[in-house]
Amino acid sequence: VSDLFGSDLPVEGGEGGQFSWRDGPLLxxxxxxxxxxxxxxxxxxxxxxxxxxxxxxxxxxxxIPELGRSFKIQHEKTKIFACQNPLNQGGGRKGLPKSFLNRFT
Incomplete structure (x- = not known):
């Protein structure tokens, strides 16, 4: 999850033990x-x-619990697309719940 949303990372050139938040690509x-x-x-x-x-x-x-903040989706700008391959292609693919799939058109 932190790879997508973000995490606290060491500050480059900072003092030892100094961390700061870095947004992940999704955020x-x-x-x-x-x-x-x-x-x-x-x-x-x-x-x-x-x-x-x-x-x-x-x-x-x-x-983002680490920040104690919520970020709203800008519906007029942001569009979210999801892709998946068929379950029979293997590789650990699983069927997603119908309730989750219903969020996509």
């Missing part, structure tokens, strides 16, 4: 109003799917 895209492609979504871990859930339901926001 950067949401803040900028960019289009987002979630490729191979049926290979995502349960924690990633749960993290994305609030982006895709009526809340339309991403909550």
């Amino acid at each position: 950067q895209a949401l803040k900028s109003g960019h289009w987002i492609v979630l490729d191979e979504l049926n290979l995502a871990s349960q924690s990633v799917l749960e993290g994305l859930n609030a982006c895709l339901d009526h809340r339309a926001e991403l909550y």
Whole structure:
């Protein structure tokens, strides 16, 4: 999840033990109003799917507990697309819950 949303990382050139928050690519895209492609979504871990859930339901926001903040999806700018390959291609692919799939058209 931190690879997508962001995390606290060591400050380059900073003193030992100094960390600062760095936005992940998903949070950067949401803040900028960019289009987002979630490729191979049926290979995502349960924690990633749960993290994305609030982006895709009526809340339309991403909550970052480390920051104690929510970021609203800019519907007029941001579009979220998801891709997946068929389950029979193997590689650990799983069927996504119908309730999750219903969030896409």
